[in-house]
Amino acid sequence: MKRRFTATKKSRASRRIGKSATVRSASPGRGVAARKWASVFRSFVAKDTPAATKIDVIRGGVLARVVDDMVEYLDVPKHVIFALLHTPESTAHRLIKDNRHLDSAASERVVRVADITRMAEETFGGRDRATQWLKSQNLALGDETPLSMLDTEPGAGEVRRLLHSINYGGVF
Numbered sequence: 001m002k003r004r005f006t007a008t009k010k011s012r013a014s015r016r017i018g019k020s021a022t023v024r025s026a027s028p029g030r031g032v033a034a035r036k037w038a039s040v041f042r043s044f045v046a047k048d049t050p051a052a053t054k055i056d057v058i059r060g061g062v063l064a065r066v067v068d069d070m071v072e073y074l075d076v077p078k079h080v081i082f083a084l085l086h087t088p089e090s091t092a093h094r095l096i097k098d099n100r101h102l103d104s105a106a107s108e109r110v111v112r113v114a115d116i117t118r119m120a121e122e123t124f125g126g127r128d129r130a131t132q133w134l135k136s137q138n139l140a141l142g143d144e145t146p147l148s149m150l151d152t153e154p155g156a157g158e159v160r161r162l163l164h165s166i167n168y169g170g171v172f
Helices: 009-016 032-038 040-046 051-060 066-074 078-085 089-097 104-124 127-134 147-151 153-168
Strands: none
Touching: 040 066, 040 104, 051 104, 066 078, 066 089, 066 104, 066 127, 078 089, 078 104, 078 147, 104 127, 104 147, 104 153, 147 153
């Protein structure tokens, strides 16, 4: 009974982004609450989220099941997401199986990818065109895909710069 009334950083953050609170139980991973944490990626893509909320989510960690949501949303193989998050495949599978959270560094990368995906959707007018652009080699990025650049902040900065350039007709 006591656990039901205990709020964590994760539950406060999830309420701020419009998701219901996650209640920890003896059988983690069962029910709707676990899936809602995985859909944090979609929540961040859907709308610009306040920095304080992003910080809370990053510090608390995103459920590793977010990998499945990212794979589905971006239409890429899991190994691409594992590489983006700098998480070994075996570790990620274990975290997903045990319904555990990613560390703060990987959680920050999830938020970064969601932010850039939202920017691309705004630039290209929708999800399909944006994800296609994110997965296509780009001469301005040294023939790398924009998605592959999002594992580091400097790479993400280059992708942001390129998106701003496309939006405002500037040069690369």
